[in-house]
Amino acid sequence: MITLIGMGSGTPESLTAQGLAALQNAGLILGAKRLLEQLPQGCTEHRKALYQPEDVLAALAADPEVDAALVYSGDTGFYSGAAQLLPMLRAFGISCRVLPGLSSVQLLAAAVGRSWQEWKLVSAHGCACDPVAECLTAGGKPVFFLTGGAETPASLCGRLAAAGLGDAHVLVGEELGRAEEKILFGTAQEFAQKQFASLSVLLVEHVPQPPRRVPGFPDEAFHRGEVPMTKQEVRAAALAKLAVQPGDTLWDVGAGTGSVSVELALAAPLGHVYAVECDPEACGLIRQNRETFHACNLTLVEGRAPAALADLPAPDAVFIGGTKGGMEAVVDTVLARNPNARICISAIALETLSAAVAALTAHGLDAEVTQIAVSRTRPAGRLHLLMANNPIFLITGERK
Incomplete structure (x- = not known):
């Protein structure tokens, strides 16, 4: 029989009455050295400074008839070693009970x-x-x-x-x-x-909390300046294509204003986003938007891809919004770091669309192209007219 006892702060005064009685009745007491030194009066001198599960099991096997106690600091149910030991005791058929203590x-x-x-x-x-x-x-x-x-x-x-x-x-x-x-x-x-x-x-x-909502923040929520920005509807579609998971490592290559970077950061609160951008004005906007949205898991990488990607951790998913003619080299770099990375490429020009499809198929991926054509209303007197934005292509690659 062994009793697992939480000693709270480790002093005799923090023991429960049940814990005190169990210690004073035990024939063998195990635990960390500092806890054994703080045991109350009336406890056996038969003590061993050990608490690792394998050592505890060995000590019990050497003296199977003894009524033993094992002391832990804090509470046995709050990040305690008791959680690892208990199933092992049961697996060996060793009778045990738990007496909780005061947690920190x-x-x-x-x-x-x-x-x-x-x-x-x-x-x-x-x-x-x-x-x-x-x-x-x-x-x-x-x-x-x-x-x-x-x-x-x-x-x-x-x-x-x-x-x-x-x-x-x-x-x-x-x-x-x-x-x-x-x-x-x-x-x-x-x-x-x-x-x-x-x-x-x-x-x-009192930590500022990032806004929590589905992807696709209004365009006016971002600092924009004169830098081109991926619009709301396209951002929402891109995040859906990337299938972002909470703990993902994400790259946004050619980040522009950082609107996609921010959305990625909020979608992966346990992960990290690297916004890669070479334009100084755009870099300033990324910093402003990072602060506005409290996107603390977003890191700005100033430089031109693919060279700027060299020291980044391998990505789970990558959004490519601009490569300044280096599409093939950027895709090569991404897939060299993680052959299974999820990639979504945004293109407005037919030449960019062609380059994206070629770069993906060169690696044996099936390129899927989605065209997004968004029109928004504009008031004209008592009427509302639909004004079309430029059509956007989203290109993704999937392994055959």
Whole structure:
């Protein structure tokens, strides 16, 4: 029999009465060294500083009759090692029970006098974490980060600040539930430069939320200047052709005003968009539209394709809005990086249409061409006349 016990902050005072009784009745206690050193009085001296599942199973196999306990910090149900161990115990037919403890999210909420049921809970403890994506997809709710290892409150705040979210309000809880407990308030920009205790958690609040809606924002929502812009109806169709997934890596080659780049970024909140553009005026508009729509997962790459694509991560999907005559080289580069990349090419001239079809078929793809002809009404006295926009071709390629 083994009992998995959450020790909360790791001090005897944070144990539940059930947890205390189980520890005092156990003949063997396992867990991290720092937790074993904090055990309450009346516990056995038969202790082993181990907690990895394989080590725990080996210790139980060596002494199958002992009534054992395994201590975890925090709560056994909140990003705890108990989740990995429990199915292994059951698979070996080892009887077990779980006694939960106080989690760090509960301790922080109590320390600042708030409820936490609306918080988004994220672990950055010993695992990869994208704080920008987590905050931008929180729907305006506070985001709680459990930190540890390489990810600290400072490193997470640094990445938020680098993405333009430096004004976000943040709280850091150090040594929660212990005598050394501190609650610190500031902004992501301020905390990116600070050092914090190893036992710390982070709460991020008041992050601007990107607009959420189906693709095809009104043209007037974007900064345009004199740079050509992909119109609303074409943008919506292009995103449908690209079948964007939330975590995709996306390229927008010849990004112009960045209208397609912004739509791609909002459609892939857990991914990243690279807007490639060589015109200085267009680059300025991309920056403005990125800020207007809070598209923090959009990176501007200033340069001419295909050379500007060399250092970008392999794409899942690519929109090609302009290549300045380098269509074949751009398509070659895309498919060299990912032969299965989804490609949608926009063309207004017949020569561009021909070049796009040739570039795709040269790689063994079946080129599908869709023509979009959009007319919009214009008032003329008491009447409304339809005024046609230039027809646009969308060319996609699919493997045979």
